[in-house]
Amino acid sequence: MTSNRPEAPLRKLMGPGPLDIHPRVYQALTSPVIGHLDPAYLKTLDRISESLRTVFNTQNRITHAAPGTGTSGMEACVANLIEPGDPVLVCVHGYFGDRIRQMTERQEADVTVLEGEWGEPTDPQRIESALKERPYKVIALVHAETSTGVLQPMDRIADLAKAHNAMILLDAVTSLGGIALKPDEWGVDAAYSCSQKCIGAPPGLAPVTFSERALEAASHRKHPIRSWYLDITLLDKYWGSQRVYHHTSSSTLNYGLLEALLLIEEEGLQNRHARHLRNHEALVAGIEAMGLQMLVKPEYRLPTLNTVRIPEGIDDLKIRGYLLKSFNLEIGGGLGALAGKVWRVGLMGYSSSAENVLFFLSALSRALTVQGYKTDLAAGLDAAMSLLDD
């Protein structure tokens, strides 16, 4: 009998995610499957919450992994906080800000969009002007825009939100575990991420954190939330001390997530952030020394997701196809307005390593050479390595 099983190749994952995961995380995935109400498993969920609070840098009681991918985390935040008719300000300067906009519109909210340049953050000045016009219940924005590689400075926006008593809904998909977050200081009421980027676990779970104010708002809605699956008042009854059955939590994914979180604890969060920054700086130094350019200005660059401009005349798909075929190397293409214009190179979690920086520079240089585009690889590796040795 032939099972006709498709190939499951071993890639080097350096796109926007998923990324390569640590062998200990693979091992944890084979922990025995266990019941979602087993006392021993509930301790695991509590341990995950405790560790996620550290990584999120929050005191929020409701800090857990929602049972779906990062997009389910986005939907949990949007659908719980936002009711039909609510005035919401959505900052869009990339694909994921636009996804928040779409979700917010589906909630039949009264949505105002601040459209910005893809590759720039949202200017706090524009948020200030909007807030002067009228009150908003929620300001929704993206801390780390996975589509552009832009880091959104938060301090000024946090002050504005506080001054105008607006809630903040934050996308931390590409920052959690790789870049410092200060949700409590910023006054963030709902934030979400995913398991497969800087956290270093497989995809399938969405770390989320909600303030008490968010839970209060969700508990006193005028229009009940349509989603039963992502209703945080129901999820809280399972995650919290009541332990009421809601869904069959995937012990497999949660054991993997816990192992990834334990690796973060062992490394230390600040060391981890420093590692992400160092490898990013080495990659940028290499890219620039090779004569290529980054999309984002230095002050707004994400250390976790690097957007490299595709040189004039170079075919995106040919390069990525070559990298996949010749080196089993996955990098990301551009989304939306940036399709064909940038490559997205992830250095996140276990994947943020000197080895990956050097491998990527070499492989990309080779791919460009094959396409007749000459880069100075020696200079690139030299520049990168000068930042990688301790």
Place this chain on the structure above:
Amino acid sequence: MTSNRPEAPLRKLMGPGPLDIHPRVYQALTSPVIGHLDPAYLKTLDRISESLRTVFNTQNRITHAAPGTGTSGMEACVANLIEPGDPVLVCVHGYFGDRIRQMTERQEADVTVLEGEWGEPTDPQRIESALKERPYKVIALVHAETSTGVLQPMDRIADLAKAHNAMILLDAVTSLGGIALKPDEWGVDAAYSCSQKCIGAPPGLAPVTFSERALEAASHRKHPIRSWYLDITLLDKYWGSQRVYHHTSSSTLNYGLLEALLLIEEEGLQNRHARHLRNHEALVAGIEAMGLQMLVKPEYRLPTLNTVRIPEGIDDLKIRGYLLKSFNLEIGGGLGALAGKVWRVGLMGYSSSAENVLFFLSALSRALTVQGYKTDLAAGLDAAMSLLDD
């Protein structure tokens, strides 16, 4: 450094799910994580669809694993098919029928509930009467009620739905892979299940199947579906030939699911159904020979989920606590109206085995003896074994 890692004990899982999984499925979980748009991975998703079509026994093109637990599958079916104001008939004779009712009410549908006895199926006569009163867009019901162990006969209801041009929305959570389904013959427009019961994979995915009529309805809604995460028109763009990014599919869970499906193909679906039936009949024979009783009448018993009446005066929690502590054996308690009144014993997927039947009878007998309740274990094992040897 101490990681303070909670224990991850090895249980024998014989509750309503998750169940024990085959070693090959554990192994598949460690297949290398891969990108959600990698050409090799897309072949895996196609292979899963192909195999799920066989297990569902359907020709539906849209047959996939939704990115969440079984409850996300329920929500995908309810939220896509049902719009505000739609007349919907929901048959409730257990906990999960009631969950469908709650979800349907959240969609602001015009809901009529047929409340039935927990432990009985819904009488088609009542559906016929309801359909004579007024038209319904959707009849929602549970094929295999996980809370009661009741199998809903479908043929008569299918005829009624056709005659009245109503869509059928079907919960197949505890039947898919263990009991024959005929969605195309019955005219089912949306059905959902989960990965961790008769399919034999870990929890985290929800096999779903939608008819073309369902996709048509979802594509021409008057009120856009609020859920972006579970919108089947968007999911279809990823699952189908367009391959538009929607969410980061969990390769880990899907590789596990595929391995479980390959095991089903190797066993043969009819053999698998026969195995579930044989082990169920052995368990029932054993239970009854020991002097205990089943909740459900023989003609409506699920072969996959056995509800055993708790004898008068016996404390549910003491028995289940003893089984977990002394034998690492998990069985389920009753939900809702049946709490404290029944045990739910799952024989599903890899867990449906002679070994588990005999182990359960012995362990339960011992637990009851410790509580001062005498059963005739020798007669129970004898009755079970007479049905287990080939």
